[in-house]
Amino acid sequence: MTRTIKLDETIEVSRPINEAFAYISEFSRIEEWDPAVARGTRLTEGALGVGSEFRIDMKAGFSLHYTVIAWEPERRLLMRVDSKAFTAVEEILFTATNTGTRIQYIATFKFPTALGLIANAFPGLMDRVGKSAVAGMKRALDDQMSAPLASRSVALGDKLLLPGLFGFTRLGYRRARKQWNPVSAYLGDCHVLITGATSGLGLATAEVLAARGAELTLVARDGVKAKRIAKALTKKTGNARIHIEIAELSLLAEVNALADRLLKAGRPIDVLINNAGALINPRTVTSEGLEKSFALLLLSPYLLTERLYPLLKVKPGGRVINVLSGGMYSQGIHLDDLQNAKGKYSGSVAYARAKRGLMMLTTEWAKRWQADGIAVNAMHPGWADTPGVESSLPAFHRVTKKLLRTPAEGADTIIWLATATEAAKVSGEFWLDRQPHPAHVLAHTQESVEDRQALIKALSKLVAMPQQ
């Protein structure tokens, strides 16, 4: 004997049908809109369709296994649900309306007798669960979120060392994510260029953006590794629009050649993610005679971004995301020693100064490109367990391993800045965990407007490029 309970809810959302279908059919993202869900995971590889499977972990402590049994793009999704407690069939129907899309959600649950009796005893419970799920779906798809504002308590926490450092850990990430909004933006017409996409945060970013359907250009220095990664991303996500560009980014000639190729191809760039980076010890000078930390972490993103500006402003709403580091808090810019030649060289100091320089560029670009509608933001990932951290800071990695974030957790704010509708409305900020943070916590690191202009002048001179 089984007991059957049926839910049937309809909502109207102000989104085109292709966008509504794309978001809802990537069913692991249910964790963003159904308040009863703790975590959604896609279990199968390749393009979504009949046979795709998801594990949905409920906050109540049990899991559901979803299998797609009918897949009619922009029309209908049918899924079988298996769990220890019940089975169900969920059908989601999509209809275009004058103002967006109507979505009908029909779920038929079959409970074994004992649980059916419990369900009978709480007749409104299942109904409420269904209603709150579709209300969450509507909120996600209507996409009217506002970007978080800078907060005094966050700034104070950063100034007090321990709360600030707690925020860098995986615990900080977990605390922050409780406040986050869904991101349902459609990426099918979005082209994202990511530097350093072959490892760590860049790779984690590429994985998520590929799964959400963005067209990607991965900039890498190692062609064999890049090809392997692009192939693996296509296999995992079903996204074949993944291009590779090879450039050793510490060399200006290679950055220029990369920019030449991209400009010649003329594909507009919606999002540029300046992520490639390394902590370099001992002091190294490139074949072009430049100190390598400075060349890779500051001069290269300066040149690449300036040169790609024509492609960033083609479509409204271009975005630049500069991946910085919390280490930047310890250093101000040294305009008289940009290449770290004075005194004893420290890779960590050179790294932090270059990141500081990129923050200064973020501030200036945000102002300068406001009229073009380009949002320029910087972020730092906290402390994430990436190959880069393990190889360049082995002792730190050993001691903090249990507190480090996964690469995906570290990359979350890059992805949010690249995709969230509300993130495009803010420019010139420094973010951690989708929250703006102060760019300075120490008085001695502050720079003036003149310092920022002097920096740009020095960089433009080194790359022999006229200032825009």
Ligand SMILES: NC(=O)c1ccc[n+]([C@@H]2O[C@H](COP(=O)([O-])OP(=O)(O)OC[C@H]3O[C@@H](n4cnc5c(N)ncnc54)[C@H](OP(=O)(O)O)[C@@H]3O)[C@@H](O)[C@H]2O)c1
């Ligand atoms: N992980 C953290 O906790 C953390 C904290 C603060 C800031 N960050 C920043 O996050 C960014 C990503 O770091 P990650 O931790 O993900 O490190 P990672 O695992 O070492 O990845 C770095 C990426 O940059 C590429 N790269 C390095 N040097 C390059 C060069 N000269 N030319 C072209 N590409 C180059 C690497 O290519 P290969 O694959 O060929 O090596 C790789 O794809 C960096 O900007 C880093 O400063 C990370």
